[in-house]
Amino acid sequence: MKQQDRQDRMNALKAWENLTIADNFIFQKVMRKKRLCKRLIENILNIKIRKITFPETEKDIRIRRDSKSVRLDVYVEDEQGTLYDIEMQTTDYATPDELPKRTRYYQAMMDMDVLNKGELYTKLRRTYIIFICAFDPFERIELGQGRSLYTFRETCQEEPHFLMGDETTKIFLNSKGRREGINHDLAAFLDYIEGKSPQGKFTESIADAVEAAKENKEMKVEYMTFYMELRRREEKGREEGRKEGREEGKAEGNAEGRWKVLMELVHDGVITVKEAAKRAGMTEEAFRKLAM
Structure with missing residues (x-):
């Protein structure tokens, strides 16, 4: 778990460094x-x-x-x-x-x-x-x-x-x-x-x-906390998917729970379709079809 948390923090830091005015978080602050x-x-x-x-x-x-x-x-x-x-x-x-x-x-x-x-x-x-x-x-x-x-x-x-x-x-x-x-x-x-x-x-x-x-440290912490919370929400969605899936269909339940959470994040404008598709391990076209 500590290793996963460390990786999440590294991913959050990289995402923070790559933010532009087109990101909702930065746009709202500016x-x-x-x-x-x-x-x-x-x-x-x-x-x-x-x-x-x-x-x-x-x-x-x-x-x-x-x-x-x-x-x-x-x-x-x-x-x-x-x-x-x-x-x-x-x-x-x-x-x-x-x-x-x-x-x-x-x-x-x-x-x-x-x-x-x-x-x-x-x-x-x-x-x-x-x-x-x-x-x-x-x-x-x-x-x-x-x-x-x-x-x-x-x-x-x-x-x-x-x-x-x-x-x-x-x-x-x-x-x-x-x-x-x-x-x-x-x-x-x-x-x-x-x-x-x-x-x-x-x-x-x-x-x-x-x-x-x-360069604002408080904003940086706020964003990284927010980013890591998204990861936890995705993990929660996968876990719920596993619980809802039949014993012989846990893999399907896991995948379904994950992309449902990702669709919610896309719909709320938190992440893009491209980002969601990457997290789901599928093409943008395939993700769009699931979202329809």
């Missing part, structure tokens, strides 16, 4: 810096914001005990009460409607969270749900155009320029898209996600914040 988070929102929306606040350190929303809860990566509001949820997304799901339907659920949960019983619907806030993707989320859809930015609002089908006015907006950024229709700072940020050197004051500031975070 975006806690208000000036960077504010500037990112301004670059995405081409607007100016006077100030932003973080209503909660970590935003978890659960409406009912038996409902699916959501944990929002970066949840902020501006001085006018507009809410922004920013999510870093590195997992390209097998089904093309996974992310659009996830934004639908997030929107519903955010609305129910802010509207108290008996209040008028006019009290609902203007909201922006922003997914920053390390892939084109619409590549497998006929309408996907390889853009760096996709913006969706409720419009009238018969009159496309007529907005319904519910004040909800869903935005998908694509780090692999064409750098057209976006400003220089946002293009440089997407290039940085792709592993290119930071260009410009804004992206250089983000890169500095990433390095500062990785």
Whole structure:
């Protein structure tokens, strides 16, 4: 067991050293810096914001005990009460409607969270749900155009320029898209996600914040503890799989328990499909088929 713990710590340390802005853990830490988070929102929306606040350190929303809860990566509001949820997304799901339907659920949960019983619907806030993707989320859809930015609002089908006015907006950024229709700072940020050197004051500031975070000993311990907990959860899943399996089918039970836990981690955005497939000892294609 001590040898396994030592190996886990070594793996956790290696993972920590390889973290980039595309990792949820680092992204959340960097975006806690208000000036960077504010500037990112301004670059995405081409607007100016006077100030932003973080209503909660970590935003978890659960409406009912038996409902699916959501944990929002970066949840902020501006001085006018507009809410922004920013999510870093590195997992390209097998089904093309996974992310659009996830934004639908997030929107519903955010609305129910802010509207108290008996209040008028006019009290609902203007909201922006922003997914920053390390892939084109619409590549497998006929309408996907390889853009760096996709913006969706409720419009009238018969009159496309007529907005319904519910004040909800869903935005998908694509780090692999064409750098057209976006400003220089946002293009440089997407290039940085792709592993290119930071260009410009804004992206250089983000890169500095990433390095500062990785030099923070408390964050390092936090991440390594988190990483090792994932390993324990996987081991627990394998053990449960063995218990559930028939005596003659323990190997199958072991494998099933393991990939069920891995699917949960992928769905929660903790690890990528590529990482999960590697841990499961199978190809990405095979893992996607199991996950469907």
